[in-house]
Amino acid sequence: MFRGRILTKNILYEKEIVEDNLCNMCNSSNSIESCFHLFLECPLAAQVWQKLIGHMPKANDILAGHDIKLMSSLHTRGFGEIIWDIMPFTVLWEI
Template identity: 55%
Template sequence: MEMNDLMIMLNARSLNLEMDSWEWKWNKDKKFSVKSFYNVLLRFHKEYVAPIEPFPHKLVWEAKIPLNAKFFCWSLFRGRILTKDKLFDRNISGDNLCILCNDNKVETSLHLFLDCSVSAQVWQALIGHLTRAGIILAAESVKMFLTNWPSLHSRGFGEIIWDILPFAALWVIWNHRNRLIFEQEPVEVNKMVQQIKNTVWAWLDVEWNYRSRKKDHKFSDFICNWAGLITDQW
């Protein structure tokens, strides 16, 4: 920039005695945000091609589940969890077979959480009474499974449980698989189903503190029998 250009720019500014402040020109409110900065970087990246569909980040980060479960589900969405197929490709595991079902099938994320015979039994126990259970579980990826998880056409406690259910099931299946590998814990479908129900109850208690409202509802009994209260209404 030449001196004349600098003087022209300065002459166009009116100075006063007020305190100076920073403004972020990439946002309408002139305030910095990580999102706006990220978008600026993408716009200046010549090789970047914007996705046709935006990534459904709200599906995970706005879910009413604990933060560690959000991180897990986000990693699962992004294909970052270390299933045995990935460990095998990195020469960390001696085989890439699913230890949960032991059916000589490669352990991918899709297999472990949806196609595995053990996981299938878990899902059958949870939502098998619904007429569209087969459609719900026939997803091409775990991401699509969560994205297409249907809404329950009812209001109240049952709706909250239904929204949390898939996250709790994925969380328990993953942790049960890890205990099987590192602690040789036996595979017990009934125990996994009960752990999922317990997890839903624990997450609800953390987020909404429903224990304090027992005078209006017997929530403990409700949670134990919640599967039968969710009906095929969507």
């Protein structure tokens, strides 16, 4: 994902492998399934992220930004640091 190599529908559409490039998760007629849309912009993904990190001070910067690498800056110090190190990647995998 960080390298832009996920075969989302916009890439598959360009290679003429699929018939359309629209997002299946939100079923919007004008949402092209790109990596950024699928993992951050899509209303369903946005709900997941809002529930998970919406309370954190960095949440708006992370969710509004176009640099997906900011996800790795979610962790805080203390007991849950290891969990917050892997949490974003776990959620991305599930989405």
